[in-house]
Amino acid sequence: MNKKSNKLSYYEILELTENATRKEIVEAYQKAKGVYGKDSMAVYSLYSNEDSRDMINLIEEAYQVLINPQRREIYNKEHNINSHRSIVNIFFDKPGEIKRAFVETPNFKRLPKDDLSEDSPEINKEAFKAYVSISKQEMTPTLPDYKANEDMENRIKVENTFSGEFFAEVRSYKSMSLGYVSNRTKVPIYHIEAVEREDYSALPARVYTLGFLKTYSRLLGFDPEKASKAYIERYDKSIK
Amino acid sequence: MSILWNKRIAGVQELSVEPTEPVSKERLKHVWAVGGGKGGVGKTLIAANLGIMLAREANKKVVLVDLDLGGANLHTCIGIDLPKFTLSDFVQREVDDLEKLVVSTPIKNLGLISGAQDFLDIANIKHSQKQRFLTHLKNLDADYIILDLGAGTTFNTLDFFLASDLGIVTMVPEPTSIENVYRFIKSAFYRRLKTIESTLKIKQVIDGIMHKRVENNVNTPADLLTQIDAMDPVIGQKVRAEMQFFSPKLIINMVRSQTDVELGHAVSSVCKKYFGIDVDLLGYIEYDNLVWQSVRKKAPILLEFPNSKLVSNFNRIYKKLLNPNIKFVDDVSERM
Numbered sequence: 001m002n003k004k005s006n007k008l009s010y011y012e013i014l015e016l017t018e019n020a021t022r023k024e025i026v027e028a029y030q031k032a033k034g035v036y037g038k039d040s041m042a043v044y045s046l047y048s049n050e051d052s053r054d055m056i057n058l059i060e061e062a063y064q065v066l067i068n069p070q071r072r073e074i075y076n077k078e079h080n081i082n083s084h085r086s087i088v089n090i091f092f093d094k095p096g097e098i099k100r101a102f103v104e105t106p107n108f109k110r111l112p113k114d115d116l117s118e119d120s121p122e123i124n125k126e127a128f129k130a131y132v133s134i135s136k137q138e139m140t141p142t143l144p145d146y147k148a149n150e151d152m153e154n155r156i157k158v159e160n161t162f163s164g165e166f167f168a169e170v171r172s173y174k175s176m177s178l179g180y181v182s183n184r185t186k187v188p189i190y191h192i193e194a195v196e197r198e199d200y201s202a203l204p205a206r207v208y209t210l211g212f213l214k215t216y217s218r219l220l221g222f223d224p225e226k227a228s229k230a231y232i233e234r235y236d237k238s239i240k
Numbered sequence: 241m242s243i244l245w246n247k248r249i250a251g252v253q254e255l256s257v258e259p260t261e262p263v264s265k266e267r268l269k270h271v272w273a274v275g276g277g278k279g280g281v282g283k284t285l286i287a288a289n290l291g292i293m294l295a296r297e298a299n300k301k302v303v304l305v306d307l308d309l310g311g312a313n314l315h316t317c318i319g320i321d322l323p324k325f326t327l328s329d330f331v332q333r334e335v336d337d338l339e340k341l342v343v344s345t346p347i348k349n350l351g352l353i354s355g356a357q358d359f360l361d362i363a364n365i366k367h368s369q370k371q372r373f374l375t376h377l378k379n380l381d382a383d384y385i386i387l388d389l390g391a392g393t394t395f396n397t398l399d400f401f402l403a404s405d406l407g408i409v410t411m412v413p414e415p416t417s418i419e420n421v422y423r424f425i426k427s428a429f430y431r432r433l434k435t436i437e438s439t440l441k442i443k444q445v446i447d448g449i450m451h452k453r454v455e456n457n458v459n460t461p462a463d464l465l466t467q468i469d470a471m472d473p474v475i476g477q478k479v480r481a482e483m484q485f486f487s488p489k490l491i492i493n494m495v496r497s498q499t500d501v502e503l504g505h506a507v508s509s510v511c512k513k514y515f516g517i518d519v520d521l522l523g524y525i526e527y528d529n530l531v532w533q534s535v536r537k538k539a540p541i542l543l544e545f546p547n548s549k550l551v552s553n554f555n556r557i558y559k560k561l562l563n564p565n566i567k568f569v570d571d572v573s574e575r576m
Contacts, residue, residue: 008513015509035506042506045419046514055513 009079010062018081022067026190029063030202146175156221162230164198170220171196185215192216195231200238209235269378271385272561273404277424279391281412282493282525284308285541287388288317289550292542293558295349300383303342303351307400308390309365312355318345319539320352328356330376331369338376347543351382365396374403393427402432406561407488408522411507413500418507421490422515429461429486429517436482442468442475462516487518491557495524520564523557525550 011018014028035042036055043052065071076082152173159166171181182189191212194202203209213228274287287304295302306314306327315322323343329335342351365373377385387404389397401407407428411421437443449456449467458464465483469476492504504521511519530548534541541550 013513015512031502031505032509034502035509040506041413041415041418042503042510043514044415046422046510 009081010066010075011081013058013062014066016066018076020066025063025066029059029067030190032059033202144175144180146173149173159222159227160230162217162222162227164196164231167216167220168196170222174220176219181216181219184219185212187212187216198234200235203235206232206235206239269380269382269385270406271377271387271404272406272408273387273389273401274408274410275389275397275401275424275428276410276417277391277393277420278411278417279311281410281417282491283391283410284314284317284388285531286408286410286491286493286525287386288314288540289542289554290558290561291350291384291386292318292347292540293554294384294386295347297558298562299349301349301351301381302384302386303353303380303382305353305377305385305387306355307387307397309356310361310390314388315352315354316538317535317540318347318350318352319543320345323352323354326354326356327373330373331356331365338373339380342380347540355388370396370399393424395431398428398431401428402435402486408491409488409519410491410493411504412494413492413496413503418503421507422511425488425511425517425519426461426515428488429483429515432483432486433461433464433479436479440475440478440482442479445471445475460515462514465516483517487520489522489561490519491522492524494527496527500524522560523553525553525557 011020014020014025014032016024016028020028033056034040036047036052036059038049038052040052043055047055065075152170156170171178178189178192181187181192185192191203194200195209195213195216204212210228210232213231214224217224217227272290274283274290276283284306291302291304294300304314304318306312308314309327312326320343323341325335325341327341330338330341335341338353341353343354344350345352387400389400409421409424411417433446437446445468446464449458449464449471456463456467458467461483465476465480468479490504490508492500492507495501501524504524508519508521511517526549528541528548528550530545530550531541534544537544541548542554545551
């Protein structure tokens, strides 16, 4: 590993500004993993396998810190990074839209009490409320309300292919956000997106993908065995 | 002549032991150089078509200079026969003024200086000849001078690249081309460092580090800068300030998919992290069979096939070159 990479900040590693949103962090992480992955044409002549592995570990480390608002706040403080975004903007680009998509109930459990409160001068109050509502929604175990449609319900019953597109369609039909699915399944959003895009290269090892597919299928009301089997067959073919 | 260009050209001239002539400030000129290390990656195509766009769209006076001395064929891409006099005649002092080598082309405002057609090789040009060439180059009657560099990383090729205001590196989405781009950028970086060594009086520091290169674990320009910082932070700061000028632009040619475009981003990202060098991705040029058809017809593709998708590719690059604040649009998928 060259020394330069070790000296880069987490923001520099993911090529982000210090005000990056959650969406930008996820996108930058996926991009960086593609650049430094083992089959990457861009690095094979410069990095040994070991260097690439180190770089990927560094990217994972940076991602795990920046995607977690509390860890990010601590990291920023430790490195004298002064982000001008409010906490909700760190999470989402359009808090207004996100807010509408969730049930609004105040919940402060996930916030660092000492560092953040509604009275903090740097906090945009409207944005803060939106964050609070999201935080609550993320922890809500109940399924969101949706308007049942007979045609759609029948399609779900007779579906055999279970394409990524179908997963996305049913998720949308059942009014589930990516954040909601992520919270319920404990799977990162970028993996849910990868399933829906059928981007097999962005998915984890087979055993994890299969387990996740079953959980996700169950959440969407599919037969978990049937849906995961149909999907994983395509995944297996792509590996071959 | 731009101040930046003057600074670069002065840096290159420091390589020579001969005294340098004062740099003309009569006219704001831009010098762009197109290089890339490897042959067949589109350097001539890009130089020719950017020249055409500047001459036609911006109504600027442009001179294309074919510095691919071993394989000069820029004239063919522009659609003219081999000029009577070439750079070889200037280097051999058969022609006393570079301006006399500029031939007109079918495109209004676009002139051309052809490369050598004999045994003259870029590596064989001496310091004094290079200095004379650069001095004449800056006095050409033009708004834009575009240098089409040959393949390889000889000192002279690197010096011409570094003497430009804007150095464009071109690559195709293939492993060999990527390797050569890295080699070219790294070589140009060290060459640039060499030119500022004496100005900043840092030769001793750099030599000391490079002498114990393995021990110091110096594999990249970034490692070298880190070591300079460690030895002398003041010099480190000076070097970093100088090296900020070294910011090549990248064009990815023969793109067939979105993945190829993303490879351009990846190379740019790796240059920043591995070498510590900012390489800005200017744009991409799609693979198009019309390119070889236009070469066969000995006519510029922009004029021969005005409806080619390459026209919009070049247009985007051209606009970004003239206005660096334009955001790079990389969604190739919907158009392929």
